[in-house]
Every structure is written in C-alpha cells, then in structure tokens.
Amino acid sequence: MSGIEMKRYSRHDVGLWMRKYDSIVIGGGLLGCFALRSLARYRVRAALFETREDICTGISRANTAIVYAGYDNKPGSLKSAMCVSASQSFQKLCRELGVRYSPCGSLMICFGERGERVLQRKFGNGKSNGVRGLALLSREQVLELEPNLRSDVYSGLYAPDSGTVIPWELGQAAAENALNNGGEILLNSRVAGIQRADGGYCVMTEGARFFTRAVINCAGLSADSVSEMIYAPSVRINRSSGSYYILDTKTRGFIRHVIFHEPEEKGKGLTLVPTVSGNILIGPTESPASDDGFAVSLSDLRQLRKLVCEVIPSLPLEHIIRSFGAIRPNPVAVGSESKSIHDFCIQESASNFISLIGVKTPGLTCADQLGRYTAERVASHLGADINTEFSPIRQAPIQIDKLSSANRKRLVDSDPRYGRIVCRCRGITEGEIISAIRRMPGAVTIDGVKRRTGTCSGRCQGSFCTQRIIELLARELGSDVSGIPKDGAGSYIVRKAGARNGI
Ligand SMILES: Cc1cc2nc3c(=O)[nH]c(=O)nc-3n(C[C@H](O)[C@H](O)[C@H](O)COP(=O)(O)OP(=O)(O)OC[C@H]3O[C@@H](n4cnc5c(N)ncnc54)[C@H](O)[C@@H]3O)c2cc1C
Structure with missing residues (x-):
C-alpha cells in the first residue's frame, strides 16, 4: 500500500466527481x-x-533510438513476437504518423571466436523468431558494408529489418493522432493516489479526482509505485544508468548501419547509430544508477572513447557535440530481487488495471504493439465497440528543408515566418517553431521546441537560437520571458529584472 487511506467510493460519490x-x-x-x-x-x-508539462520527457527521450529486428529475444517470448512484428511493420507505422524513419539495417560485429559464437546463437534465435533476411557475413562482406571498421573485424550478423527513428517524434505523433481521434491529454497532472470505486477506480491528482472504469499504468520509472497505490507489490524497478555521446552531422555517412559490437571480453560492447537527423549516436554504457537522475558518468564516457578506438578508430571524436545520460528501469520480482525479469512485464492485477512495469529495450520498437495489447484488454473488459471513425493518419508538420525550392518560395510568400531562420545549424524557421508551440500537445519549454523541431540540437547546441526561442515561446504563451523554462519547472534561463540569486 502507498500509505493512502483505503476507502471504497460509492455511486453517489462518483456522481459528484467532475x-x-x-x-x-x-x-x-x-x-x-x-x-x-x-x-x-x-x-x-x-x-x-x-x-510533466510535456510528453516524452522520461526514458522515451533518452535511449538509443533503434528499431530492433528481434533476434536478441528468446524464441517463444512475448518480446520476440512483438519485436519481430513491430520491426516488419515499422515503416508503415511511420508513414501513417508522418514520422521520419531510416530503415538502414543493423550489423552486429565481433573481433574473435567468442563473439562469433554469440552471433551464431543470435542468428539461430532470429531464424526461430521469423526475422527476415538475416545473414552471417565474412570479414570481407562486413568491410564492404562498413569500410571504416577496424580492418581485422572477424565476422558480422546483418539484419535488414532494423532501423532508427526519433523516439520523441514518434511519441509526439502518436499523442497528436490520439487527440485527433478523441483522446484527451492532461499535462501537469501527476497521479498522486488511486482508490477503488464502484465499477472502477478513483484517480486523484493534486487538485482533482476522476472516475475511471479502467487504468493502464505506463508510468515508466514510477510504474511500480503507481501499481502499489492499490495492489500488493509483485514487481519492483531497479534503476541503472547509461551514458551517450552525439557527434555532429559533419560525420554523416561515416557509418551506414546501426552497428552493435559484441566484445571478446565480458562486458558491454559499443553501439553506433547513424541517426535520422544525420548525427552519430554512441552508447549506451551500463553502470549503477546515479543519484542525479539523467546525469552522465565521466568514467562511462571514457569507456566509450576507449571502445571507439578499439572498434572504429578513425571515427572523428573531435565532432562530439553533446553527451547525455539515460536511466534503465530493470524489473525484478519481489522476493527474488537479484533476478531480473527478461520478458515484457505486463501486470494485470485486475482485468481493468494493467501495468507495464520496467519496459526497457525494445520498448520503443514495440510501443505500438504494447499499446494495442493493453487497449484490447481494456476494451474487452469494457465491452467497447470498435471506433469505425478512427483515422491512423497524422499530418506531419511542415519541415522547410524537405520542401522543393518552388514549394518553399510559395510557402514563404504566403507566410513570411517560414522565411525567417531561427536555428542556423539546422535551418529551422520561425514558422516551424510557432507551429510546434500551437500544435497539440504543444511545446511550452525550450526543450519542447527542440524535441519537435530539432532546434538546439546542431553544432552550436542552442548558443545562437535559445534567446529567440524564448521570445517566441513567451509571445505565443502570453508569458514573460523569465517564465519560460528550459526543461521542466524551475529550469529558467532568463532572470526577472531586479531579481538576485535565490530570489
Ligand atoms: C538506455 C536505454 C536505451 C534504450 N534503447 C532502446 C532502443 O534503442 N530501442 C528500443 O526499442 N527501446 C529502447 N529502450 C526502451 C524504450 O526507450 C522504453 O521502453 C520506452 O521509452 C519506455 O517508455 P515509457 O513510456 O515506459 O517511459 P517514460 O518515457 O519514462 O514515460 C513515463 C511517463 O510517466 C510519467 N509519470 C510517472 N509517474 C507518474 C504519475 N504518478 N502520474 C502521471 N504521470 C507519471 C513520467 O513523467 C513519464 O513522462 C531503451 C531504454 C533505455 C533505458
């Protein structure tokens, strides 16, 4: 129990709820x-x-952005079934939602016999799981695909149904599409307690109470404590950390596939991702959880540099533009805390209360599958009919750099804001930023604009455009510039005139 007093609400109470x-x-x-x-x-x-004030600010904003083909997971597991079907339909999902997807394929590589055995095991797994187009490659074939790898690479495992996506763009698109189909989103609404009520639950935020006939708990790092607001603990989340580097788009083309390195010694290898935006993402490491949330670990970053030298020594690390930290939610069964749960942990405490606890990799790949699974369970509990008016299509926002020069000119003639560049590194315009603020759910922070448009993610990391973005946010939201946070409450950049430290 969470310490909240247990009370069963009656129909009369429910009738009074807003x-x-x-x-x-x-x-x-x-x-x-x-x-x-x-x-x-x-x-x-x-x-x-x-x-929070925005969606996708948790684990979904700090991960490796890979769509996995499905050969890592144990044959017969829910994870492997969902992952294989997700990777084979990911392009269609991204087309529906107007989300960029790079179906670049992945290459797992090794530098010796131990690694080779792992690759062969994964090849066998993949075959049993129904992964398409898997192929074991010789050194020559690997180097043909990735000529910048260390030349004594031993062998590789190629999976064409793998790729990379921008995780928060995907989440944003799903949320927007849900809103357009009648869903509601309440931001700044932390669920602080849940109690049983006749026919469902009373869900309490800090300022209000709501009645619901069913709950789907997707509270990420807090999913265990949300479940324990009402049900006895059975799975807990143990956290661990990871660190990443991002390289500038100047390195575009240096690698062509997602590369997984299987090390010869025990421990974590290197992962390299050629992102949709043209950067290279390196990481993550694995280390004990840090107290500072999404902080990076210096020793982990050193480890990444060392691995790069071993695997792809000519990768120009002088083009690193950023590092960031991630938190892994590792699910463990209560009573056997040392044992991790490897399959997706979908806890159905009651047929109308479903919790996704500690969903790590490949949770991004399988987000649509997991969503469909939980919604089906709830709909069947409620006896709900299919919504025949549901449209899976979401209109993507305008991206000026994707337009032909003729279309760009037409757009700028009709709306000059699309002609005013705010982000010099990525060529993002005032029109795109305003659209990101006005679309629902819209950006209310500097990082919210970044996640929707790509501002502040180029080489200057916001040095030139942050001030202008703050001004645009303030104007659009009717706020003072000092009220615009970078990322979440309290992270203000502009101080009110006359204010001193701590005031
Ligand atoms: C290091 C790392 C790398 C990964 N890489 C990949 C990858 O390459 N490919 C892949 O397929 N998967 C990957 N994953 C997995 C994937 O990122 C996750 O499965 C997915 O993002 C999980 O999303 P989520 O919605 O569960 O959690 P989150 O994104 O954390 O969302 C949970 C939300 O719940 C909110 N919340 C919490 N408590 C409450 C409350 N009481 N009331 C209201 N709201 C609340 C939080 O504010 C948060 O916004 C990776 C995961 C990690 C950790």
Missing part, C-alpha cells in the same frame, strides 16, 4: 501515448495523465 472516463492512461512516455492512441480505436472516453 469527470468520468472509461479508461485513464497514467504516463505520457512512448508507451502511454501509444496506449492512448490504441484506445481511440474503440468507442471509449480515454484520457492520459502526465506529471
């Missing part, structure tokens, strides 16, 4: 956004509650 839902989704990460979108496929009134 809003009633058929289903409430807790948490606005990738899993919550896709659960809400999947609920919109049924005739249900559904809402998503998110603590």
Whole structure:
C-alpha cells in the first residue's frame, strides 16, 4: 500500500466527481501515448495523465533510438513476437504518423571466436523468431558494408529489418493522432493516489479526482509505485544508468548501419547509430544508477572513447557535440530481487488495471504493439465497440528543408515566418517553431521546441537560437520571458529584472 487511506467510493460519490472516463492512461512516455492512441480505436472516453508539462520527457527521450529486428529475444517470448512484428511493420507505422524513419539495417560485429559464437546463437534465435533476411557475413562482406571498421573485424550478423527513428517524434505523433481521434491529454497532472470505486477506480491528482472504469499504468520509472497505490507489490524497478555521446552531422555517412559490437571480453560492447537527423549516436554504457537522475558518468564516457578506438578508430571524436545520460528501469520480482525479469512485464492485477512495469529495450520498437495489447484488454473488459471513425493518419508538420525550392518560395510568400531562420545549424524557421508551440500537445519549454523541431540540437547546441526561442515561446504563451523554462519547472534561463540569486 502507498500509505493512502483505503476507502471504497460509492455511486453517489462518483456522481459528484467532475469527470468520468472509461479508461485513464497514467504516463505520457512512448508507451502511454501509444496506449492512448490504441484506445481511440474503440468507442471509449480515454484520457492520459502526465506529471510533466510535456510528453516524452522520461526514458522515451533518452535511449538509443533503434528499431530492433528481434533476434536478441528468446524464441517463444512475448518480446520476440512483438519485436519481430513491430520491426516488419515499422515503416508503415511511420508513414501513417508522418514520422521520419531510416530503415538502414543493423550489423552486429565481433573481433574473435567468442563473439562469433554469440552471433551464431543470435542468428539461430532470429531464424526461430521469423526475422527476415538475416545473414552471417565474412570479414570481407562486413568491410564492404562498413569500410571504416577496424580492418581485422572477424565476422558480422546483418539484419535488414532494423532501423532508427526519433523516439520523441514518434511519441509526439502518436499523442497528436490520439487527440485527433478523441483522446484527451492532461499535462501537469501527476497521479498522486488511486482508490477503488464502484465499477472502477478513483484517480486523484493534486487538485482533482476522476472516475475511471479502467487504468493502464505506463508510468515508466514510477510504474511500480503507481501499481502499489492499490495492489500488493509483485514487481519492483531497479534503476541503472547509461551514458551517450552525439557527434555532429559533419560525420554523416561515416557509418551506414546501426552497428552493435559484441566484445571478446565480458562486458558491454559499443553501439553506433547513424541517426535520422544525420548525427552519430554512441552508447549506451551500463553502470549503477546515479543519484542525479539523467546525469552522465565521466568514467562511462571514457569507456566509450576507449571502445571507439578499439572498434572504429578513425571515427572523428573531435565532432562530439553533446553527451547525455539515460536511466534503465530493470524489473525484478519481489522476493527474488537479484533476478531480473527478461520478458515484457505486463501486470494485470485486475482485468481493468494493467501495468507495464520496467519496459526497457525494445520498448520503443514495440510501443505500438504494447499499446494495442493493453487497449484490447481494456476494451474487452469494457465491452467497447470498435471506433469505425478512427483515422491512423497524422499530418506531419511542415519541415522547410524537405520542401522543393518552388514549394518553399510559395510557402514563404504566403507566410513570411517560414522565411525567417531561427536555428542556423539546422535551418529551422520561425514558422516551424510557432507551429510546434500551437500544435497539440504543444511545446511550452525550450526543450519542447527542440524535441519537435530539432532546434538546439546542431553544432552550436542552442548558443545562437535559445534567446529567440524564448521570445517566441513567451509571445505565443502570453508569458514573460523569465517564465519560460528550459526543461521542466524551475529550469529558467532568463532572470526577472531586479531579481538576485535565490530570489
Ligand atoms: C538506455 C536505454 C536505451 C534504450 N534503447 C532502446 C532502443 O534503442 N530501442 C528500443 O526499442 N527501446 C529502447 N529502450 C526502451 C524504450 O526507450 C522504453 O521502453 C520506452 O521509452 C519506455 O517508455 P515509457 O513510456 O515506459 O517511459 P517514460 O518515457 O519514462 O514515460 C513515463 C511517463 O510517466 C510519467 N509519470 C510517472 N509517474 C507518474 C504519475 N504518478 N502520474 C502521471 N504521470 C507519471 C513520467 O513523467 C513519464 O513522462 C531503451 C531504454 C533505455 C533505458
């Protein structure tokens, strides 16, 4: 129990509550956004509650961005079934949602016999799981695909159905599509307690109470404590950390595939991702959880540099533009804390209360599958009909650099804001930023604009455009510039005139 007094609410109490839902989704990460979108496929009134001022600010914003082909997972597991079907339909999903996807394929490589055995085991797994086009490659074949790898690479495992996506763009698109199909999103709404009520649950935020007939708990790092607001603990989350580097787009083309390195010694190898935006992502490491949330670890970053020298020595590390930290939610069964749960942990404490606890890799790949699974369970509990008006299509926002010069000219003639460049590194215009603020759910922070448009993610990391973005946010939101946070409450950049430190 969470310490909240247990009380069963009656129909009379329920009648007094402001809003009633058929289903409430807790948490606005990738899993919550896709659960809400999947609920919109049924005739249900559904809402998503998110603590923060924006969606996709948790694990979904700090991960490796890979769509996995599905050869890592044990044959017969839910994870492998979902991952294989997800990777084979990912391009279609991204087309529906107007999300950029790079189907670049992946290459797992090794430098000796131990690694080779791992590759062969994964090849066998992949075959049993139904992964398409898997191939074991010789050194020459590997170097033909990735000529910049260390030349004594031993062998490789190629998977064409792998790729990379921008995780928060995917979550944003799913949320927008859910809203367009009748879903609701309540931001700044932390679920602080849940109690049983006749026919469902009373969900409490700091300022209000809501009735719902079903709950889908997608609270990420807090999914265990949300579940324990009402049910006895059975799975807990142990956290661990990871660190990453990002290289500038000047390195575009240096690698062509997602590269996984299987080391000869025990420990974690290197992962390299040629991102959709043209950067190279390096990481993650694995180390004990840091107290500072999403902080990076210096020793982990040193480890990454060392691995780069061993695997791809000519990678120009002078083009590193950023590092960032990630947190892994490792699910463990209560009572056997030393044992990790390897499959997806979908806890159905009751047929109308489903929790996704500690969903790590490949949670991004399988977000749509997990959303459909949970929504189906809830819809069947509610006896809900299919929503025949559901449209899976989301209109992508304008990206000026994707337009032909004729279309760009036409757009700028009709709306000159698309002619005013704000982000010099990426050529992002005032029009694109305003659209990111006005679309629902819209950006309210500097990082919210970054996640939607790519501002502040180029070589200057916001040195030139942050001030202009703050001004645009302030103007659009009717706020003072000192009220615009970088990322979450309290992270203000501009100080009120006359204010001193600590005031
Ligand atoms: C290091 C790392 C690398 C990964 N790489 C990959 C990869 O390459 N490919 C892949 O397929 N998968 C990958 N994954 C997995 C994938 O990123 C996750 O499965 C996915 O992002 C999980 O999203 P989520 O919605 O569960 O969590 P989150 O994104 O953390 O969302 C949970 C949300 O719940 C909100 N919340 C919490 N408590 C409450 C409350 N009480 N009330 C309201 N809201 C609440 C939080 O504010 C948060 O926004 C990776 C994971 C990690 C950790």
